[in-house]
Amino acid sequence: MLLRRFRHQTGKKTGTNTTFGQPTHSTVETDFIPSVCAYAYKTHEVSRIECDGDQNLPSLPQAGTINWIKVNGVHDQALITKIANHFHLHPLIQEDIVTLGERPKTESFGDHVFIILRVLSYDEKAELIRAEQVSIILNHDFILTFQESSHNIWDTMVERHLAGTGRLKTFGMNQLIYALLDTIIDEYFVTIGRLTEDIEKIEEHLLGKQDEQTLFAIYKLKREVLFLHKSLWPLREVVGRLLKENLENRNEESYFFMGNIQQDVLQIIEAVDTLREMLGEMLGVYMTRTDLHMGQIGQVLTVVATIFIPLTFITGFYGMNFDNLPLIKWKYGYLLVVALMGSITIGLFLFFQGKRWLAPKIENDDS
Known part of the structure; x- marks a missing residue:
């Protein structure tokens, strides 16, 4: 199961267009209509631009504002292609957006900076870590985000901004990028917290009566922690590259924000390493x-x-x-x-x- 999640939808794809650099449709089954919504960020003000499908795309980006266009659902190839053409995205970016299971990375394509990340959430019922791919395209005038599911991880952040209760006093590009990445990092912290609770329960059970189910639970959690660890190291590389680019461009404000993100990532990695050690010791205690x-x-x-x-x-x-x-x-x-x-x-x-x-x-x- 662990290897299947790493290979998530990176095999065959539907469609007949196999030309290199052309977007191909993923085999992921979906049961919702993709949605497009845009937000215009000005100083001390945020406005929502409701996009019924792609009808309002010709008016974006708006001059004098920072535009964030978020797309939920990447299974509609016609919609993704239209958005990509409107914002002049490179064909390789289009291909990576619809190809799920990509390794987290950051690349530069002219005026665009392309970032792929994984959003991790812990399914307590199934005791599994769910991974969702998020694509982010950065430009001087706009930010594009693509998620594969209908659930938007930034809904809470957006509501705070619309209500004027967010932490950002001014809505500059750097602050918005930081807010988007920080929300993803927060999901990592929540996932680790829930995973830690399950590990502590197994640890308490381990000190009492143990059976084969205890060993199975330890190995299952060990596998989930390994998946989490494998997902974090590419994220560290992505943040490190963004930090290096901002340092080279002498963008002190963005460098400060990326530095905070990097510290959070390092803290998460240390927490995951601690969980790995705990599970290794628990396995040793069980065997002893x-x-x-x-x-x-x-x-x-x-x-x-x-x-x-x-x-x-x-x-x-x-x-x-x-x-x-x-x-x-x-x-x-x-x-x-x-x-x-x-x-x-x-x-x-x-x-x-x-x-x-x-x-x-x-x-x-x-x-």
Whole structure:
């Protein structure tokens, strides 16, 4: 399952156009109509431009404003192509937008900076990390965002901006880019928090009674943390490249914002590394307890076998077909042998008990 998510929809695509650099349709099944909405950012003011499909595209971008056009759904190739042509996007950008499962990256195409990121969310019911591809195109006058699902991760941020309660006092391009990326990073923090809660539950269960389900749960969480870690390292590269470009262009404001994003990414990576170590230690504890369990069972069985060794010798000795065995014709011989065997059993048991070779309880009392 982990490898399938990394290869998410990067295989066959529908359509007959296989020319290099031309957009091809993904095989992702969708049941919603793609939506397009635009926002015009001015100083201390944000206005919403409702786009019924692509009808308002000719009026965008508006002069004197920073325009953010967000598209939800990339399965309508005609719509994506029309938007790409209107904003003069490179054919390779169009191809990457509709090809889901791309590795996070940042590239420059003339006046456009193209960024691909993954938005991660934790499905607590299925105990899986869901990954969604987000494409962002930056220009001097506009920002384009493309999501593959109908749910928009920036809805809360937009509502705050429209209500005038957001953290941004002025809506410059740098602030808007920072707000978009910061929202994605916040989703990472939420995902890690929920994943940590499940790990702590397994850790508490591990200290009590454990079974095969505990081992399965540890391996499942370990796989999810690995997927999260693999998704974070490309994000670090993307932010690092943006930071380097802003430093080279001496854009101090944007460099400051990207620096904050980079610190958040490093903090998330450290948290994921901590989770990996926790799961590794939990797996070690599980294996150690399993080995102790088996060792204690083996110790008990060894003690039982040791007690029966002299008893088996006595019964085997008197089971020989000879008439002159000691005590064989004495009427109290049988009782004497039984008493001897009982004395040996009790003596060995007391001896092992004194040596503390009899194993204590394998499970905790509260389990």
